[in-house]
Amino acid sequence: MTIHPEDTDGNVDLVTFRLGGEICAVPASQLREVLEPVAMMRVPGAAEFVAGLINVRGTVVPLSDLRVPLGMPREPAGEHARIMVMDIPVSGQSCVVGILADAVHEVTRLDPEKCEQVPTVGARWPQRFVSAVGRWKGDLVTLPDLATIFEDFLDGFDGRTTLTGARRATKIQEPERA
Amino acid sequence: MTDEEPNAIFRNEAETLVETLEERLLRLEATPGDADLIDAVFRDLHTLKGSGAMFGRHDVANFLHGFETAFEAVREGRAKVNEQLIAISLAAKDHIANLLSKPGADGGDAILNQLAVYLEGTPQTPQDSRLWHLTFKLAPDTLALGGRPEAIIDDLRSLGFRDIRALLGDVPPLSKIDPERLYISWEAWIDRDIGRDEILTAFLFHEDGLELTLAPPIEEATARDLEDPKPDSTRSPANGRGGALMRVPAERLDEMMDRVGELVIAEARLREAAARIGESGLSSIVEDISRLTSGMRETTMSVRMTPISAITGRFRRLAHDLAGKLGRHFDFVIEGEKTELDKTVVERLAEPLMHIIRNAADHGLEDPSLRSAAGKPATGTIRLEARYAGAEVLISLSDDGRGLDREAIRMRAVERGLIASSATLSDEEIFGLIFEPGFSTAAEVTDLSGRGVGMDVVRRTIDELRGTVEVSSEPGYGTSVSLRLPLTLAIIDGLLVDLAGERFVLPLAAVLEIVELPAEHGHPTSRNAFLDIRDTLVPFLRLRDLLESPGEPAPFQKVIVVSSADGRVGLVVDRIIGSNQTVIKQLSPLHSGLKLFSGATILGDGGVALILDIPQLVHRGRCLAERAQEAA
Amino acid sequence: MTRTVLVVDDSPSVRQMMANTLKGAGFVVVTAADGQEALDVCGRLRPDAVVTDQNMPRLDGIGFCRAFRTTPQNLGVPIIFLSTESEDAIKQKARAAGAIGWMIKPFDQAKLLAVINRVLGA
Structure with a gap:
């Protein structure tokens, strides 16, 4: 995910949210809506990262937890927990995905000039999953690279991690497809 | 301007026309009564003839003249479209392509002869009770320009049309009617094969913006249904009962299915809500809505049902061409062509099935000498069968050829790293390997198969259609590929x-x-x-x-x-x-x-x-x- | 019921000939020598059909047609062009301006009558 200049100043609108005790931000242009937590249907055999499905206005939408790939501690949802419904490019097409947040703060404007490249050492997150870091109200804001996170997920473990035994047994019937 | 330039333009144009011609002929095979399609074929031939003559290609023009004559007969209803005509026409089309690359190529006379025999052999449509169906719609500004639809109707009546009826389907609600616009279209029936030109005389000054279709009698049943109208069966999808057929853009059917899907969900919500409220008046309304919803769903699905015959024309053509290319004749048998599936499924099945047919002809069937030596009939058979099995349709494509070579498949799979050399696999598992990406059993890549698209594409398509595919094979007796497909997707x-x-x-x-x-x-x-x-x-x-x-x-x-x-x-x-x-x-x-x-x-x-x-x-x-x- | 046909042509001989043909068939005929004059005539009476030439001084057939159609009462009055021109482009223009048909000169009387009868439903 790159930051697209969206106005003449080169600033972009970002939505800041809290996740695993950190402040993160994603482009507001990708955000469709913010929902109160809703009932999720667990998908048996799915990876923890995309463990379930929710109903968003008659559409079945996968619900994902960024804390899994980012290696953050996972705590039960608090009273400010929300679901951000976002458009995310997956396998070359736009996919609607719900993303869990501990709280959603506000839409703000961030000057890309003031965003820093991710330091290669000392970062808590896998570096390739972060597109930039910036500052917001004195706090460090991390911009996760959603496209990379989701692409990596599809390339890597394909959502079938917890049924590995069965996978191996059915290898012949279910070839990996590139 | 040199001489080459216009010639190149002609070649280019002619080749394009030849391609569309083939496509139209094959479509015509599936819908022999489609007057628009017949017209289109006729126009293609006419254009080709004209430009051939203009560019000094008298061989092309002369041949096309004969070809066109046949289609003129069809267009005027003097001859019928059937498999035989399509087969000759396809050969004729190939001859045109041949003439384009090799001026003066022979073989044309034989085809023209066949056409002539076909035309004479086809009995003139008798003036029986079979009715031709005309529908027409005039330009919307007809009334504003002083046009008089009633005069046209009078003329049609004097030509012999009867049961002339206005079709009011496009008339908007009163509040939205523009009094100057013409919203009505008409339909009429006639008991003889009236030529299009004769009909057009009734439309003097109304040719602009005129939409007119003239469909020949579809089945014997059509006429009977008309004279003795029975209540419409909701289970009579694509076979043209009731005579009045309507052409609808496919996207509208998809849209309709989406809407019905939403409706079904809304109905379920309503039902839940009513159950919570528990009021008897409400419950009875919910019952009605439920009944209507499931009726709507049935009807919508039945409208979308398309017989497999919509794509089998392509297979016949393919089989015909394959026999030619391979230099060995084989019988291609199709059974259960009337089996119906959701139109999306039918459309998407064409490619995979063509691939399987190609494989069967190319790799499955042996040379006649080998077959005779093995005590089998010298002519091989490829059989396509479709039938219903519960909520699914079973399509199988079998050949009576050499069967799959278990060991060869196994070795190839080991070579490609698909299985370990020590793996013990059942027959079913071994045969399943041919669906792996990049797997090809062809020892040599021939012109016909092995062109990069393999059985993996077949499996992917079938998967996407929520179907399954299985292969069974008996050495020396042949191979059978079975597809199971859901009747509908939605x-x-x-x-x-x-x-x-x-x-x-x-x-x-x-x-x-x-x-x-x-x-x-x-x-x-x-x-x-x-x-x-x-x-x-x-x-x-x-x-x-x-x-x-x-x-x-x-x-x-x-x-x-x-x-x-x-x-x-x-x-x-x-x-x-x-x-x-x-x-x-x-x-x-x-x-x-x-x-x-x-x-x-x-x-x-x-x-x-x-x-x-x-x-x-x-x-x-x-x-x-x-x-x-x-x-x- | 007698119907009125307006004949617009800059050639007096054509006007004369058409008037005779139509009168012989029982129509009332009004003539005009160009589009402008035809518009003036239409200000006084409403014809049941118009037969007009294309190339005329002051206002040509298409110009007349457009102006004629701007008056709401004139909607539904058929206009037929009678011209030596036969290009599709100009026929299209005439159609867009509000003409229903186009006939090519020369014409014979029987054909003219057939056409008029047809558009008037006589």
């Missing part, structure tokens, strides 16, 4: 079940019966995985295990007995909720790798349920059981 009748408070849908079509799980099997650790149902042992699977359901099973578990490729299998669930019209929503790429589910659906209370894929479930269960046995 909505199924489902059985809603509960496991640990989570809900899943099973396709009702696969459900045979539901029984109580006997108490002795109640405990999950009980080893014996068979049920005695009326003295037959039926294996059963605990869905709790397969679906990793949390908590303890309910006290009175139920067993849903389903039919699967391996016979009857019981699926143990906590609770049956009931039947449910299930609108299938595709899973996103994030979950589409999970084979156990064929999709998800939204329930009346807004919750999401996963739709279980029974063949995959049974397969997975068997694998788990085998592993458990090995471990024990």
Whole structure:
């Protein structure tokens, strides 16, 4: 995910949210809506990262937890927990995905000039999953690279991690497809 | 300007026309009564003839003249479109292509002869009770320009048309009517094969913006239905009952299906809400709405049903060409062409089936000498069969050729790293390998098969259509590829079940019966995985295990007995909720790798349920059981 | 019921000939020598049909047609062009301006009558 200049100043609108005790931000242009937590249907055999499905206005939408790939501690949802419904490019097409947040703060404007490249050492997150870091109200804001996170997920473990035994047994019937 | 330039332009134009001509001829084979298509073919021929003559290609022009004459007869209703005509026409089309690359090429006379024989051999359509159907629509500004539709109708009547009726389907509500616009179209019937030109005399000054179709009698039934109108059967989809056919853009049908899907979900929500309120007046309305919704769903699905014959023309052509290219004749038999499937399924089946036919002809059938030596008829047969099997359609493509070479497939798979050289595999598993990406059994890449698209594409397409594909083969006796496809893609009748408070849908079509799980099997650790149902042992699977359901099973578990490729299998669930019209929503790429589910659906209370894929479930269960046995 | 046909042509001989033909068939005929004059005539009476030439001084057939159609009462009055021009482009223009038909000169009387009868439904 790159930051697209969206106005003449080169600033972009970002939505800041809290996740695993950190402040993160994603482009507001990708955000469709913010929902109160809703009932999720667990998908048996799915990876923890995309463990379930929710109903968003008659559409079945996968619900994902960024804390899994980012290696953050996972705590039960608090009273400010929300679901951000976002458009995310997956396998070359736009996919609607719900993303869990501990709280959603506000839409703000961030000057890309003031965003820093991710330091290669000392970062808590896998570096390739972060597109930039910036500052917001004195706090460090991390911009996760959603496209990379989701692409990596599809390339890597394909959502079938917890049924590995069965996978191996059915290898012949279910070839990996590139 | 040099001489080459216009010639190149002519060649280019002619080649394009020849291509569209082929496509139209094949479509015409599927819909022989399509007057527009006949016109289009006629126009193509006419244009080709004209430009051929202009560019000094008298060989092309002369040949086309004969060809065009035949289609003129068709257009004027003097000759009928049938398989024979299409076959000759395809040969004629090929001859044109041949002439374009090799001026003066011969072979044309024989084809023209065949055409002539065909024309003379076709009896003139007798003036019997079979009726031709005319529909026409005038330009919307006809009235504003002072046009008089009634004068046209008078003229048509004097030409012999009868039962002239106005079609009011496009008339908007009164508040939206523009009094200057003409919204009405008309239909009429005539009992003879009237030429188009003769009809057009009635439309003097109304040719601009005129939409006119003249369809020949479709079936004997058409005329009878007209004279003796019976109540419309809702189960008479594509075979043209009732005479008045309407052409509708395919996207509208898709849109309609989407709307019906939404309607079904809304109906389920309404039902839930009414149940909560519990008011009897409301309940009876909900009943009505439910009935209407499921009727609407049936009708919409039946409208979308298309016979396989819509694509078999292409297969005949392919078989014909393959026989030519391979230099060995074979019989190509099609059975069950009237079997109907959702139109999307039919359209998407064409490519995979063509691939399988190509494979069968190229690799399956042996040379006549080999066949004779093996005591088989010298002429091979490729058979395409389609039939209904419950809520599915079974399509099989079999040949009586040499059969698949087990060892060759195995070696290739080892070579390609698909299996370990020590792996022991059943026949079924070995044959399944030919569907792996990049696998090709052709020792040499021929012109026909092995052009990069392989059986993996076949399998992917069938997967996407929620179908399954299986291969069986007997050395020396042939190979058979069987496709199982759902009748429709969008909505199924489902059985809603509960496991640990989570809900899943099973396709009702696969459900045979539901029984109580006997108490002795109640405990999950009980080893014996068979049920005695009326003295037959039926294996059963605990869905709790397969679906990793949390908590303890309910006290009175139920067993849903389903039919699967391996016979009857019981699926143990906590609770049956009931039947449910299930609108299938595709899973996103994030979950589409999970084979156990064929999709998800939204329930009346807004919750999401996963739709279980029974063949995959049974397969997975068997694998788990085998592993458990090995471990024990 | 007698119907009125307006004949617009800058050639007096054509006007004369058409008037005779139509009168012989029982129509009332009004003539005009160009589009402008035809518009003036239409200000006084409403014809049941118009037969007009294309190339005329002051206002040509298409110009007349457009102006004629701007008056709401004139909607539904058929206009037929009678011209030596036969290009599709100009026929299209005439159609867009509000003409219903186009006939090519020269014409014979029988054909003219057939056409008029047809558009008037006589």
